[in-house]
Amino acid sequence: MNRVMGLATACMLALGGMGAAQAEPLRIATEGAYPPFNYVDSNNELHGFDVDIAKALCSQMQVECTLVAQDWDGIIPALMAKKYDAVVASMVVTEERQKQIGFTDRYYRTRLAVAVPSDSTLADTTPAALDGKIVGAQSSSTQSIYAEDIYGAAGAEVKLYPTQDDANSDLANGRLDAVVNDKFPLLDWLAKSGKDCCKLLGDIQGSDDDVAIAVRKDDQALREQLNKALAEIRANGTYAQIVSQYFPFDIY
Known part of the structure; x- marks a missing residue:
């Protein structure tokens, strides 16, 4: 999935426990512009599935965490520049990205889909169409x-x-014939935008991808710690509880 530090939003997670006082504080970035996975509300605070997962992982690891919003285009360069330690921002694992950064195990799986104007006569999502x-x-x-x-x-x-x-917005205003996006945020936009302008044309078959947490390649210890916490929140029901707040189906 998708900033230069355009949003100066940060929210401190005051997590209790003896481990929190002793562990090194962790800085986590997300985008803040990809609902329902990450977005900024009217009070300039971060919310969404990614944010809740990050908070749950920090709680499970008993570490103090700071969440920051980062423009998508600069999210990998800023990670590599050590402006934060990890990225929880619906980032799809790709070969190209793996040349620069490391990834944890997946925390959900996604696929691409296409939306079109409501009066579109397009029949399918194939390149020929x-x-x-x-x-x-x-x-x-x-x-x-x-x-x-x-x-x-x-x-x-x-x-x-x-x-x-x-x-x-350009699709809704008639300046595009179609948009390509991950299916879940596209469905969320179509359901919540209050517009009757657009509809889902369909999934792009064969586009299923894993979404994972990004870390620097040399942060093997952090990657292992996050993987352990991911497995634990899936086992103890925390992950399923978070999913149920956003989706009526399992996205893992």
């Missing part, structure tokens, strides 16, 4: 890579945006 159409996606994301490599190569005009909200 979108030949000659204008397709939008968020830049520096797996959906932008797919849009450019598959739809663009087949004859579509691909427009990239700083955030998925920007792409969705």
Whole structure:
């Protein structure tokens, strides 16, 4: 999945326990512009599935954590520059990203989907169907890579945006023929936007990907600690409880 430190939002997690006082504080970044996984509310506070997972992991590990919002385009460079220790931001594991950073075990699985205007006559999500159409996606994301490599190569005009909200807005305003996004946030937007402008065209078959926490390659100890905590919150029911607050189905 998807900032330069454009949002100065930070929320301290005051976690109790003897371990919290003794452990090294952990800084975790998320995007803050990818609902329902991460977003900033009217009080400039971070919320969403990613945020709740990060908080649960910090509690399980008994460490003090700070969550910060980071523009998607700069989220990997800032991690490598040690501005924070981990990224919990619905980041899909790709070979290209693994050349730069490390990943934990997955904490959910996603697939790509396409939304179109309600009056669209497009029949399916195949490259041939979108030949000659204008397709939008968020830049520096797996959906932008797919849009450019598959739809663009087949004859579509691909427009990239700083955030998925920007792409969705252009779809709603008739400036795009389709948008490509991860299915879950796309469904969330269609359900909550209050617009009858758009509809889900369908899933992109074969696009299933693992989503994991990003860390620096040399932070093997932190990766192992996070993996252990992930397994524990799945075993003790915390993970399922968080999922149920956002989705009526299992996304693992």
